[in-house]
Amino acid sequence: MTKLDCNVTSCMHNADNCCCKSEIIVDGHQAKEPCETCCGSFDENKGGAFTNLFKTPEKKLEVGCEAVNCIYNKERRCSAEHIGIAGDGASEASQTECSSFRAR
Secondary structure: OEEEEEOOOOEOOEEOOEEOOOEEEEEOOOOOOHHHOEEOOOOEOHHHOOOOOOOOOEOEEEEEEOOOOEOOEEOOEEOOOEEEEEOOOOOOHHHOEEOOOOEO
16 A cells, blocks of 8 residues: 555545545556646545545555556556655646656
C-alpha cells in the first residue's frame, strides 16, 4: 500500500488531504512528465455539496497505475512508498497530476 497525500480539495473523495476511496488509478499511458498524468479517480465536488458520511480518509491505499513509463510502475500498480496527487481547484481529471511520477 502506498501513502497518498492529495491536495485536490475540489475532489469529492478528498478529506483532510487524504482520499476516501480504498483504491485510485493514475492515468497517463504515454506520460513522460508529471503534468502528463492525472488521477483517473477524480470526481468533482460541485458546489462543495458532498459530505463524506460513509468512508474515513485513507492514509495508505492501493494505487493502480497506467503511467507505464514511471519508475514506480510495477505491473500497473504503484510501488512508491509515498506519492502526491496535485491539482488544487481542479474541475476535471486532466487538471490533476501524480506529482511523484518519475520517468524511466
